[in-house]
Amino acid sequence: MSGNMNITLKVWRQKNKDDRGRFETYPVQGVSPDMSFLEMFDVLNERLINEGKEPVAFDHDCREGICGMCSMYINGRPHGPLQGVTTCQLHMRSFKTNDTIVVEPWRAKAFPVIKDLAVDRSSFDRIMSAGGFISVNTGNAQDANATPIGKEDADTAFAAAMCIGCGACVAACKNASAMLFVSAKISQFALLPQGQPERKSRVSKMVAQMDAEGFGSCTNTGACEAECPKGISLSNIARMNRDYINAQFTSQQM
């Protein structure tokens, strides 16, 4: 097939969380430039299965940039060389034939490797259950216009709610800090009227859980914002800092 590419993959292989792990090198031939990065892995895995070998474990689900599962650290960058895309949205045309591509799992104390490229991101879930919600009674849906919300606030909240919890921010940060993620999840409520009743307790609890999970602290390098596939802004971290300081100083709890 003309126009197809031959590449060399250096992939992190690790049997389980206790295994030390190592890189394995796989040549992959006849890769279409129009394949997504994950489809290229599918080709490799099919071959490995046919050869009776263990396929490379990697997380994926939607394959259209909305679920946040496809965590791959490609040539030193989360989700590869493009900005504003996830691994599943990255195409092989972003590489050249005969390239060697190094693929590693997210590296963070709070994201232990489960197997190969798949990491355990349940620390994010625990941060969410600590406060990433609003408490309302279920029942009939309210009339949409019952609570007026300013357009700018709605837009900023929505931009924060774009976060898909992929963890690229943690993967990119030299401190493995989760502050971009947590601040996005705080901001999506802090900007809306529905988020106000629990605003202070939410930020306190979520930050406490984030610290307990073993994420680092932010030194404002901006790597997270640059690598985030959803363009989550650093201004969310400033809002979280503001809310946190305010919550600690004005909380009624002793």
Add this chain to the structure above:
Amino acid sequence: MSWFSKMLGSSIGQKLIMGVTGLFLISFLVVHCGINALIFMNDGGQTFNKGAEFMGTNWLIRTMEIVLFAGLLLHIIKGYSLTRQNLNKRPVEYAVSAANKNSKWYSRSMGLLGTLLLIFLIIHLKHFWITSRFTDQITGGHITLYEEMKIIFSELWVVVLYMLSMISLGYHLLHGFQSAFQTLGLNHKRYTPLIKNTGVIFSILFPLLFALMPLVMYLGIIK
């Protein structure tokens, strides 16, 4: 006060300590640079010595000196412990890293730049602070700070060291200045560009002025 210490112990609280002490140290730089710039009067150190005399005897300044040392120590100790803590958050390093694609090297090297500054500070304090505060005890006679400056800056290695250290200071400030405001939660469409630009001007202007001082003395431009 348990809520207070709990807050300062959290990840955000520790950053807060770095930011607040950092801004405080920046304010000191302005005063320090202002007084020192009096040597550019080129009057044989007359005006400068008056300024130094005032700084050495005024009770408010002397009290602030203690606060300054406390702030400096806090900044150093917290910075060191934060850097160590953060290093532990990624037990297995990446084999390939393209960090220069997503962030500036100096923003990732604040610990290193800070350490260089600490080494400089120790030498600097020995050169001038000890001399200016205890000069009579050491020399037995009175030597003005200006004369002391001339003696110390007559050595080439000292001049080079000071100038290199000011480059470290420049980069440390280039990240630190705007970073402190972000940590304090001050990020606003209208003001953040202003803060960032001020930070850039600040980190060029002050280290440059400081670096010029040993240079002009060494070259004898200022007598």
